[in-house]
Amino acid sequence: MPSSPNDTVAFIGLGVMGYPMAKNLRAGLATNKTLLICDINTEALDRFKTETERSGPVEIIANGFEAAKVANTVITMLPTSSSVKEVYLDPETGILAGAAASSPSSSSPEHPKLLLECGTIDPPTIQLVHKTLESMRSIHPPLSNTFFVDAPVSGGPMGAQSASLTFMVGCSPPNPDSSLTSIFSQIKSYLSTMGPPSSIFPCGPCGSGTAFKIINNYLSAITSLAASEALNMGVKAGLDPKLLTEVINASGGQCWVTSKSNPVPGVQENVPSSRDYEGGFRIELCAKVLGMGSDLARAVGARTVLDGPTLAAFAEAMADGRYKGKDARVVYRWLSESGSAAGNGEGEE
Numbered sequence: 001m002p003s004s005p006n007d008t009v010a011f012i013g014l015g016v017m018g019y020p021m022a023k024n025l026r027a028g029l030a031t032n033k034t035l036l037i038c039d040i041n042t043e044a045l046d047r048f049k050t051e052t053e054r055s056g057p058v059e060i061i062a063n064g065f066e067a068a069k070v071a072n073t074v075i076t077m078l079p080t081s082s083s084v085k086e087v088y089l090d091p092e093t094g095i096l097a098g099a100a101a102s103s104p105s106s107s108s109p110e111h112p113k114l115l116l117e118c119g120t121i122d123p124p125t126i127q128l129v130h131k132t133l134e135s136m137r138s139i140h141p142p143l144s145n146t147f148f149v150d151a152p153v154s155g156g157p158m159g160a161q162s163a164s165l166t167f168m169v170g171c172s173p174p175n176p177d178s179s180l181t182s183i184f185s186q187i188k189s190y191l192s193t194m195g196p197p198s199s200i201f202p203c204g205p206c207g208s209g210t211a212f213k214i215i216n217n218y219l220s221a222i223t224s225l226a227a228s229e230a231l232n233m234g235v236k237a238g239l240d241p242k243l244l245t246e247v248i249n250a251s252g253g254q255c256w257v258t259s260k261s262n263p264v265p266g267v268q269e270n271v272p273s274s275r276d277y278e279g280g281f282r283i284e285l286c287a288k289v290l291g292m293g294s295d296l297a298r299a300v301g302a303r304t305v306l307d308g309p310t311l312a313a314f315a316e317a318m319a320d321g322r323y324k325g326k327d328a329r330v331v332y333r334w335l336s337e338s339g340s341a342a343g344n345g346e347g348e349e
Helices: 018-027 041-053 066-069 082-087 096-102 124-140 141-145 156-162 181-191 208-236 241-249 257-259 283-300 309-320 329-336
Strands: 008-012 032-040 058-060 075-077 113-117 145-152 165-172 198-202
Touching: 008 018, 008 066, 018 032, 018 041, 018 156, 032 041, 032 066, 032 208, 041 075, 041 165, 075 082, 075 181, 082 096, 082 113, 082 124, 096 124, 096 141, 113 124, 113 181, 113 208, 124 145, 124 208, 141 145, 141 241, 145 208, 165 181, 165 208, 181 198, 198 208, 198 257, 208 241, 208 257, 208 283, 208 309, 241 257, 257 283, 283 309, 283 329, 309 329
Parallel strands: 008 032, 008 075, 032 058, 075 113, 113 145, 165 198
Antiparallel strands: none
């Protein structure tokens, strides 16, 4: 294992998003820094080592405990709340236990230990990890300079591959009078290997990054359906979808879906709709994060109108095997292939 915690970075979770993120991280790290990788998929671990052998040292570790014990930066890209709880909170294999077991001299106010979760996880789980770390500080001296950071990403698999992700960062200061300027600078130095510096935003205390991401996903999910409805309307009317898209993107209807991930096959290259809706943000995940947005709205007392119908549309599409597991923009195909009564607001017989 590497001897210097400051020269050691760990990445846990080599899934659809995590794998290209970790590759870009390794490519952006100095060659004297070691990258530790961890995942339940051993094939992904072996393939990663092979593909990055010329970029710098890469070592496989067994769990979060090993990662946090020897690395001063641990980045996780985990898919579910249960996996976050397991990877961070397990008393024997978890990241917090490993950070508590690290040498007290391995971190300092100038070089803190940073634990970054980049997945879109429900706020109660993020707060559970944060509060657990806070409660452990008084009995574990190494944790005095350890910070849990929620830094969820936006940009999907294409953004992960092209290192063009947006990061929304939430981190609480060690005390109310402390500044996060230095800590955020260090966080940004690692995240900027996976996204442009201008797209890395300090959003506030721990948990705020997740709130920003949920709100962003809420809007993105609804515009996925709205854009699909508009473009399907145009195609049904005999209009050229490429020209219609061009007009929309030069007008008030422009949105990320029409400009970056158009739902109509053939309008844009290298987007999921032109690959049979494969390799994008799965409709099941889109529905999940939209539901998280609904939960957040209820928690803060914000009235919503569009989430219910959109969730119902996603549920109907997901129930059909032709669309299950596809990129969320497959709702365009679902609309196109549905009967006219499915989405005209008049209900079904």
